[in-house]
Amino acid sequence: MRKLLTGNEAIALGAYEAGIHYAAAYPGTPSTEILENLAKYKEEIIAEWAPNEKVAVESALGASIYGARSLAAMKHVGLNVAADPFFSSGYTGVNGGLVLITADDPGLHSSQNEQDNRYYAKFGKVAMVEPSDSQEAKNMVKIAMEISEKFDTPVLMRLTTRVCHSKSLVEVGEREEVPIRPYKKNLGKYYLAPAVAKQLHVKVEERLKKLEEFSNETDLNYVEWNDKKIGIISSGIAFQYAKEVFKDKASYLKLGFTNPLPMDKIKKFAEEVETLYVVEELEPFIEEQVKAAGIDCIGKDKIPNVWELNPEIVEKSLLGKEREVIEYDKSIVVNRPPTLCAGCPHRAFFYELSKRKDTIITGDIGCYTLGGAEPLNAMDTTICMGASISAGHGMERLIDGYDDNKRVVSVIGDSTFFHSGMTSLLDVVYNKSNTITCVLDNRITAMTGHQDHPGTGYTLQGEPTKMANIAEIAKALGIEHVKTVNPLELKELKAAFDWAYSLDEPSVIISRWPCALKRLSEYDKKEFDYKPGKCEVDQEKCIGCKICVNTGCPAIYFDKEAKKSSINAAQCVGCELCMQVCPVKAISEVGE
């Protein structure tokens, strides 16, 4: 049976068929759906959300050492978080197969940077595979498990957004039941004390030689002979773009196993063709190594190393062809930036916070990052997961030292707090800055599409579990001033800010209300007095002051000619923020 699957769905299917036993991840676009799809196999596979990628890789490595076929998945920046155990896993090697998936995001569709994680495989000295479509993605999970067990190496599987989120046809197979390998205590392999690691480094270098031999032999790296005037070396999605442009007018060396590279195969291929192109997305990972081996090729001097590649760019870069395009005045098209949803509890929080003078707001990664956009403009920095609290701490230390009047407010989400905010908050306590940390607890990992986390009370596979209590954690970390507020009550928020600003010690404000799109859990129904409704503007009373419009609610529309606001009933969920900000009480609730 053939099914149309995304790369992520295909990987989950491939992992199931490959007989894996354990998988862990922290959600991150474009990798999120891998674990969501694996979670379905409750009988065969233990699938978990970890609080962060480092924990996910460490648990997968633990499961592998025990003897299970294991997998951890993350987006590209997640591997930065997991870099520590990733490098160590290169030394320990595995027992049961271990596949680590990094989903890079060329084009920054939803990321804070654009990094080419193929370099991690080389840096960490581990094997790497790169699929070009969903069928290959499925097949490669299984092959990667075998490579991992055969060569005693973790295998890095490098995907990109276009492989993760595009669908192509996949042949569905059966699960192979793979027994868990016996566990044997082995200090010389899993105990990375310096004396042991020293010996292991030698083994890692020997392993790389064997992996290079494999790279030259494996069918994952194959040649497709056509016209020999042009030869193309390519991997991943870039291979599909090269095929789209050149079809059978060029010969191809398609690389599916890309660390170490098959240098013998590359040399032979290069000798046979007249002009050699290396077509790759982002960095010249293959090209640099090909050139270092003394082989002449054309790559990044023609193909850009920024943003996502596509067939048009390959065609233009290598063949100099300009496409015929319809010409028109694009400048009249108005931007459509993402916004905080109608009824989002973060909107009220940022609306109130943005009124504070002499405040630096350090932000983080999640829906609430959008609080930095117009019209709220309530953010000064966004760096990476967990950095809001520590960057805020660094700033506050300087402010204290230089007797400045400013205050720092660090804003972080619930999932991000568990991810890496907790250690930063401990630093605030330990190194004594009086930052105000605000945990925007909307009861779910919202930005990636509603994944559970330690604070929701449920696991990935739907089991009820102990719910982590952010207020108690903050107190346990040494914060003495903790307050929980309902962000949809502006007076309550204002009082909380007044309270926090008056303290000479660090404080935590937990702004707690479920995401407007969340399907409420049993816990939520008990805790939150939630009543959906609709708000309406009395056109007679509206004075056109635009205060309600400046909350940035997508349900509110300002008619420039009539100079009046109105509310789109289809979008409004009745959060009543606009009612609270309207100075002339022109907005009221009109029932459900």
Next chain:
Amino acid sequence: MAETKSILLVGVGGQGTILASRILSEGLVEAGYDVKMSEIHGMAQRGGSVSTQVRYGDEVFSPIIGRGEADVLVSFEAMEALRWLEYLKPDGKVVVNNYKIPSAPILMGKEEYPEGVIDIIKNKADTSIINAAEIAEELGNMKVMNIVLLGALVEAMNLSDIDWEKTIKNNIKEKFIDINLEAFERGKNAI
């Protein structure tokens, strides 16, 4: 050999473009084509612009295209058609929903929704205008706008021979099947 065709579907987060693309892709697979589909959504569920690409033929390589390559552009919202018009082949077709969704800067009164969007498109390309919102409203559920547009697309691309009823049934919750099948027919007849 059937030449590879490229369909670009664009709209605003929440309009159901991805579901429509999914039904379209499954129908094409059933019809025996090689199919690739790509979703470019990023943070679109927060009200941003969404696009999906569906490519079909004997053997499809790239799941995405560049500018000047789409055989048909289906826009679920008027201004979005103009945003993506440069992706259309100069002799390609546009199927555009005559329905406006103001974006955040427009809602705030900072910018105006551009005037005459549909006329500009009509002057540049072979264009079919569909009042999908009106049709959906007549049917009693605004959410079926996406299936109205799918019907229009199927007619525009001469894909009527495929068993769309079956594919729609596979992808829609049972209690909404009838209204969606009707929406599909209305869309087909609207072009």
